Amino acid sequence: MGELIAASTTGDVVQVRVLLQSIEPDAKDAYDALICAAKNGHEGVMQALLEAGAAVDSKNNDATTALMVAAQYGQDGAMRVLLEAGAEIGCKDKNGWAALMRAARFGHEGVMQALLEAGAAVDSKSNDGKTALMMASFNGHTGAVRVLLQAGIEPDAKDAHDALICAAKNGHEGVMQTLLEAGVAVDSKNHHGQTALMMASLSGHTGAVQVLLAAGAEIGCKEKNGWAALLCAAKLGHEGVMQALLEAGAAVDAADLTGATALMHAGAIGHEGSVRVLLGAGAELDSINNYMQTALMRASLSGHTGAVQVLLAAGAEIDRKEKNGWAALMCAAKNGHEGVMQALLQAGAAVDSKSNNAMTALMVTAEYEQAGAMRVLLEAGAEVDLKDARGGTALIMASFHGHTGAVQVLLAAGAAVDSKNNDAMTALMVAAQYGQAGAMRVLLEAGAEVDSKNNDGQTALIMASFHGHTGAVRVLLAAGAEIGCNEKNGWAALMCAAMNGHEGVMQALLEAGAEVDLKDNLRQTALLVAAEYGQAGAVRLLLGARAAVNAPGPSGVTALAAAIGCGSLDVARLLLEAGAELPLPGSPLAPTKFRCGSCCPFIGQRGWRKPGGQIGRRRRLCLWRRRRRRRRMRRMRFWRRKRLTSRRQRRGRPRRSERSSVKRPSAQRRRLRRHMRREAHAAGRLPRAPTRRARAPEARRLVLGLLRWASRRGR
Numbered sequence: 121m122g123e124l125i126a127a128s129t130t131g132d133v134v135q136v137r138v139l140l141q142s143i144e145p146d147a148k149d150a151y152d153a154l155i156c157a158a159k160n161g162h163e164g165v166m167q168a169l170l171e172a173g174a175a176v177d178s179k180n181n182d183a184t185t186a187l188m189v190a191a192q193y194g195q196d197g198a199m200r201v202l203l204e205a206g207a208e209i210g211c212k213d214k215n216g217w218a219a220l221m222r223a224a225r226f227g228h229e230g231v232m233q234a235l236l237e238a239g240a241a242v243d244s245k246s247n248d249g250k251t252a253l254m255m256a257s258f259n260g261h262t263g264a265v266r267v268l269l270q271a272g273i274e275p276d277a278k279d280a281h282d283a284l285i286c287a288a289k290n291g292h293e294g295v296m297q298t299l300l301e302a303g304v305a306v307d308s309k310n311h312h313g314q315t316a317l318m319m320a321s322l323s324g325h326t327g328a329v330q331v332l333l334a335a336g337a338e339i340g341c342k343e344k345n346g347w348a349a350l351l352c353a354a355k356l357g358h359e360g361v362m363q364a365l366l367e368a369g370a371a372v373d374a375a376d377l378t379g380a381t382a383l384m385h386a387g388a389i390g391h392e393g394s395v396r397v398l399l400g401a402g403a404e405l406d407s408i409n410n411y412m413q414t415a416l417m418r419a420s421l422s423g424h425t426g427a428v429q430v431l432l433a434a435g436a437e438i439d440r441k442e443k444n445g446w447a448a449l450m451c452a453a454k455n456g457h458e459g460v461m462q463a464l465l466q467a468g469a470a471v472d473s474k475s476n477n478a479m480t481a482l483m484v485t486a487e488y489e490q491a492g493a494m495r496v497l498l499e500a501g502a503e504v505d506l507k508d509a510r511g512g513t514a515l516i517m518a519s520f521h522g523h524t525g526a527v528q529v530l531l532a533a534g535a536a537v538d539s540k541n542n543d544a545m546t547a548l549m550v551a552a553q554y555g556q557a558g559a560m561r562v563l564l565e566a567g568a569e570v571d572s573k574n575n576d577g578q579t580a581l582i583m584a585s586f587h588g589h590t591g592a593v594r595v596l597l598a599a600g601a602e603i604g605c606n607e608k609n610g611w612a613a614l615m616c617a618a619m620n621g622h623e624g625v626m627q628a629l630l631e632a633g634a635e636v637d638l639k640d641n642l643r644q645t646a647l648l649v650a651a652e653y654g655q656a657g658a659v660r661l662l663l664g665a666r667a668a669v670n671a672p673g674p675s676g677v678t679a680l681a682a683a684i685g686c687g688s689l690d691v692a693r694l695l696l697e698a699g700a701e702l703p704l705p706g707s708p709l710a711p712t713k714f715r716c717g718s719c720c721p722f723i724g725q726r727g728w729r730k731p732g733g734q735i736g737r738r739r740r741l742c743l744w745r746r747r748r749r750r751r752r753m754r755r756m757r758f759w760r761r762k763r764l765t766s767r768r769q770r771r772g773r774p775r776r777s778e779r780s781s782v783k784r785p786s787a788q789r790r791r792l793r794r795h796m797r798r799e800a801h802a803a804g805r806l807p808r809a810p811t812r813r814a815r816a817p818e819a820r821r822l823v824l825g826l827l828r829w830a831s832r833r834g835r
Contacts, residue, residue, distance in 0.1 A: 227261030291325030390424025
């Protein structure tokens with residue numbers, strides 16, 4: 121800190137005058153010295169600085185002037201010095217605060233009076249819309265509020281309404297009395313639709329609530345979300361406020377826009393006193409909100425044992441269900457509130473009550489891994505092997521989420537380890553599908569059947585391989601899973617892993633002795649599938665395992681032909697280096713895959729027509745969409761030609777067929793030309809054009825590039 125600023129802070133006038141002789145009056149030190157002197161009320165120092173030429177309205181980094189600082193710290197003398205020097209009264213800092221606002225915030229009535237007499241704007245606003253009256257009311261300065269009201273603020277102005285709400289929020293009863301006596305409307309609202317009574321109730325200021333009720337505040341008035349004063353008090357458990365409102369005639373069962381009453385809010389926060397107050401006032405015990413939840417459900421979901429016991433003692437319906445069919449016991453089980461569950465079970469709650477999708481409380485605890493709550497239900501006699509609407513048991517749900525602790529508890533309680541859902545999936549299959557290796561180990565130790573199949577013929581090993589869970593695959597292989605087991609389309613685990621390029625899974629399967637050239641129902645091998653899907657890493661692994669590189673697939677398609685037809689250049693190069701034979705002229709290439717959905721054996725037939733077989737469901741859908749699009753385009757062209765024809769006829773112009781002297785060849789001539797072209801291809805006089813599906817530009821470029829690459833290598 122500079123010497124001038126230090127001298128101004130301590131009020132050393134002599135030292136200040138000496139330093140000013142060597143400092144320019146417009147220097148930053150001079151500005152800061154004036155602000156420091158104003159803060160501490162050193163009028164002599166301020167006079168010396170101003171006489172030396174220091175700017176009276178100089179600002180620091182926060183755009184604060186000396187007048188603002190003097191007003192904030194209540195320095196009346198410094199204020200007069202600055203006003204006499206011509207300080208700008210309406211100057212604001214970076215937050216939009218003027219000197220009057222600072223004085224009002226700290227309740228300096230004398231400073232405020234001087235500023236108002238000097239012409240300060242009483243209704244000036246900060247950047248966030250606050251005025252001096254609001255600041256004085258918020259901080260409870262009754263004298264400052266009187267000064268501002270006497271300065272001419274209208275009682276029906278928005279500024280006065282917001283000031284009353286600010287005073288009610290902080291419980292400043294004196295300020296509220298002053299504003300109400302000045303004529304401010306007691307039921308005025310802010311931009312959220314909240315009144316002073318709501319704010320006082322929400323903050324729990326019983327005295328402020330009584331002041332407003334005595335002034336005639338409307339008790340049933342609601343804000344934009346439908347909250348009345350009683351709901352505001354019940355949400356935070358303000359018993360005194362609730363007593364005052366109920367004695368004044370507040371509706372005890374009034375609800376907000378979600379249908380929740382004060383009793384539901386009190387139960388949700390677990391405030392037993394508020395629950396007793398509302399029940400004593402005659403609140404409806406089993407009223408429901410828009411989600412068909414009762415106060416007992418809200419209290420159970422939040423885990424408030426005391427509130428639950430109060431509601432049960434009052435006779436709340438224990439097995440009532442919300443719109444999804446969940447009872448209070450299931451709500452408590454979801455979050456593992458064991459005390460609430462004990463209270464509900466002792467009161468006679470049905471332990472195996474089911475929701476709309478046939479889930480029980482035990483299934484809920486298995487899904488959310490609440491092992492303690494699960495033990496409470498099992499001790500109460502919950503049936504461990506009940507099934508939901510999809511056939512899933514609690515064990516299947518716990519395995520799905522990988523909750524090892526829940527799986528152990530259920531198995532210890534006697535859960536059937538090989539129970540199946542509607543898709544014939546066991547807990548082991550579900551755990552394998554989602555890679556839950558820990559749960560799988562527990563299930564296998566309990567004797568789960570490792571090669572059980574679902575409705576599609578898939579085993580746990582096939583599902584783990586398809587989804588690429590290497591850890592799950594190793595667990596199953598260690599347990600003796602059959603590697604060559606096929607699903608209904610003939611796909612084994614190695615082929616599933618090759619299709620998606622799961623190299624870690626493939627490595628584990630090959631090390632365990634998987635047959636590399638095993639074929640599915642369409643005579644496809646794992647190498648052909650990996651080549652078709654462009655999985656270069658999988659192809660490299662299979663070639664390293666000595667896979668048959670020229671094994672033909674459907675319609676004689678080889679792995680190289682599949683790679684060419686699907687545009688996989690890297691795979692084609694790998695296959696050529698491994699000794700794959702180039703497709704002969706006229707040999708079929710693999711078709712382009714239809715990408716309207718996943719093209720895999722888990723859906724149905726493959727994306728091509730096998731000899732004498734059916735077209736897959738996905739491809740049928742694609743063909744149907746393509747035909748529909750062609751029909752739509754034909755209709756558009758037809759109506760476009762018709763409009764053009766009618767337009768030409770109106771203009772008197774001849775048709776194109778009438779204007780043109782060149783006639784189109786007849787159908788017989790076109791057929792003859794096609795026949796001659798085919799004969800020329802067969803005789804070798806003309807190069808055969810690519811097949812229909814390889815006629816795309818990218819496929820044609822790939823074929824030509826591969827031929828050039830092979831010719832350079834001398835193949």
